[in-house]
Every structure is written in structure tokens, then in C-alpha cells.
Amino acid sequence: MEQAELIWHNGELVPWEDAKVHVLSHGLHYGTGVFEGIRCYETERGPAIFRHGEHLERLEKSAELYYFSLPYSAEELRDATHELIRRNGLRSCYIRPLAFRGYGEMGLYAQSAPIEVIVAVWPWGAYLGEGSKEHGIRTKVSSWRTISGDSLIPHAKASGQYLNSILAKTESANAGYDEAILLDQHGAVSEGSGENVFVVRDGVLRTPPHTAAILDGISRNSVVQIARDLGYTVEERDIARSELYLADEVFLTGTAAELVPVREVDDHPIGEPGEITRVIQAKFEDALHGRAEEYLEWLDPVEAPAEADKPSKVRS
Numbered sequence: 001m002e003q004a005e006l007i008w009h010n011g012e013l014v015p016w017e018d019a020k021v022h023v024l025s026h027g028l029h030y031g032t033g034v035f036e037g038i039r040c041y042e043t044e045r046g047p048a049i050f051r052h053g054e055h056l057e058r059l060e061k062s063a064e065l066y067y068f069s070l071p072y073s074a075e076e077l078r079d080a081t082h083e084l085i086r087r088n089g090l091r092s093c094y095i096r097p098l099a100f101r102g103y104g105e106m107g108l109y110a111q112s113a114p115i116e117v118i119v120a121v122w123p124w125g126a127y128l129g130e131g132s133k134e135h136g137i138r139t140k141v142s143s144w145r146t147i148s149g150d151s152l153i154p155h156a157k158a159s160g161q162y163l164n165s166i167l168a169k170t171e172s173a174n175a176g177y178d179e180a181i182l183l184d185q186h187g188a189v190s191e192g193s194g195e196n197v198f199v200v201r202d203g204v205l206r207t208p209p210h211t212a213a214i215l216d217g218i219s220r221n222s223v224v225q226i227a228r229d230l231g232y233t234v235e236e237r238d239i240a241r242s243e244l245y246l247a248d249e250v251f252l253t254g255t256a257a258e259l260v261p262v263r264e265v266d267d268h269p270i271g272e273p274g275e276i277t278r279v280i281q282a283k284f285e286d287a288l289h290g291r292a293e294e295y296l297e298w299l300d301p302v303e304a305p306a307e308a309d310k311p312s313k314v315r316s
């Protein structure tokens with residue numbers, strides 16, 4: 001991975017190579033962490049973070065769902081992230097806040113193990129490979145079902161839950177595909193290993209509902225709004241596996257992936273990225289990069305530091 005200079009760790013800016021934890025950190029053993037994936041884009045008005053507030057709200061919600069009490073407010077994390085981007089001198093980057101149970105107590109009810117919080121930023125290019133956004137990707141329906149609300153909390157973005165995504169992703173990659181699409185416990189389409197799914201048929205867009213064990217994607221939400229604003233009908237309803245094969249167009253959305261067309265599902269050709277995918281992708285890209293007036297409110301500009309701003313201390 002590409003590195004930056006500094007990482008924010010429990011309120012301090014730390015050199016990248018010194019941002020370390022104890023090997024008996026609870027989160028390392030049991031996956032007790034909640035995180036976010038956010039992107040900052042270079043815009044005409046300077047670097048700006050896409051839907052920063054919504055991402056931090058989801059982080060707080062994920063924490064609450066796993067009975068974590070976050071030692072920093074969303075406002076503190078927002079300020080910390082702005083400073084981190086400035087001090088790393090980045091114009092665009094991926095942003096990874098993570099709160100996890102740290103070192104201090106083992107076992108499953110380790111209430112005295114402290115909650116540690118980090119924010120890291122680094123440049124991250126095309127998540128699903130070079131050319132994926134232009135030409136589309138090859139996907140495979142996973143033999144692994146997405147985690148159900150009977151056992152975990154699909155709406156939370158929690159570290160341990162990603163073992164499910166990793167099984168699906170590994171299986172699809174080992175079989176030579178670019179990405180996995182998981183079904184829910186009832187066999188309806190749920191989501192990609194790290195993206196939400198949309199299908200287009202006869203001009204109508206459809207995406208699985210919250211009851212299909214999806215993560216409530218912020219890109220998904222943005223794309224639904226953009227599509228509706230462009231006059232398309234968007235339905236949130238259960239999607240059968242075969243509807244993926246019969247679709248005119250299929251695409252995935254996520255912060256890391258952005259909007260990626262799917263050109264194949266289980267070796268059934270969907271084809272080159274279609275018209276509706278193209279139109280929505282172009283508008284979404286405009287929104288991300290601050291080129292769409294109507295969606296400027298989605299961007300949180302990273303202000304240049306004021307003269308009086310004292311930078312946080314860097315731990316040596």
C-alpha cells in the first residue's frame with residue numbers, strides 16, 4: 001500500500017511507522033472493531049471529503065450497535081481528519097477511521113479493555129483494478145451467504161464481520177473473477193464483498209432492500225438520489241439471482257470502488273457498460289469531484305489552516 005507520513009492515534013499525530021498496538025489487543029483476537037471507509041477528492045475549491053458527516057454518523061452507530069463507547073465525538077474526529085489530511089499534504093486520499101478494543105483484558109466481556117481510535121489516510125487508486133470503472137468487471141455469485149441479522153448486525157461496519165467478505169472475495173479471486181456477489185440467507189441478492197449492487201432492466205433501476213442484509217451504503221444512497229433526480233425509477237426490492245443474468249446492466253457502488261460496471265455474472269455476459277450506467281456514473285463522478293452544483297452540500301471542504309491554528313503535537 002502507499003503510505004503517508006502521519007497517522008492520528010488516540011488524539012496524537014504519530015509517524016506512520018510508529019502507529020502500533022500491543023499483540024494482546026482485544027480487537028486483534030476477536031475482531032472487536034468498527035470502522036469506516038471515506039474518500040477525499042481534489043476539487044476546484046481544494047480537497048473535500050465526500051459525505052463526511054454521514055460516514056462519521058455511521059461509525060458512531062456501528063460503535064453503539066456493538067456497545068462501544070467512542071471516546072471522541074464526530075466533531076473531534078472530523079477536525080482530526082482535516083488536520084491529518086493537511087499535515088500529510090494530501091490533495092486526495094482514502095480515509096480509514098477505526099475504533100477497536102485495545103489491550104488490557106482478555107475474554108469476551110472485556111469492558112475494561114480501552115477503546116482505541118485511529119484515523120489513517122493514504123492514496124488508494126482503482127479498488128477493483130485498473131480499467132474497472134471504464135470497462136466493467138467479471139463477477140461470480142459466492143457460495144458463501146452474506147451474514148444474517150440472526151447472527152451479526154449487517155448494518156454495522158464491524159471488523160470481525162469482514163471475515164465473511166474475505167471468504168467470498170478469496171473464493172472469487174481464486175476462481176479468476178474480479179469480485180463476488182453474495183446472496184442473503186433466503187437466496188436473494190445481497191451485496192458485493194465491499195459494494196452494493198444495482199441492476200437495470202427495461203430502464204428501471206433496482207437494488208436490494210435493507211432487509212437483504214446489506215450495509216446501508218452511502219454511495220448506494222447517493223446513487224439512488226442521483227438516479228431519481230435524473231428522472232429514473234429506482235426500486236428497492238428483493239432481487240433474484242437470475243435477475244442478475246437477465247439484466248440489461250449491472251453495477252456496483254462503494255466508497256473504495258466508486259461506481260463500477262459489471263460486464264459478466266457467473267460467465268453470463270451482461271456486456272459493455274450500458275447507457276444508464278454511464279449516465280449515472282458520470283453524474284456520480286461529478287458529485288464526488290465537486291463538479292455538480294446540486295450536490296456540493298455532500299462535500300466537506302478541508303480548509304487551509306488559519307494562522308492561529310496550532311498544529312497538534314507529533315509524538316516522537
Ligand code: PPE
Nearest residue numbers: 037193194195196215217218219254255256
Ligand atoms: N457493502 C459492504 C460489505 C462494504 O464493505 C461497503 C464499503 C459497501 C457495501 C458500500 O458502502 P459505502 O462505502 O458506504 O458506499 N466497503 C468499504 C471497505 C472496502 C475495503 O476493502 O476495506 C469501502 O468501500 O470503503
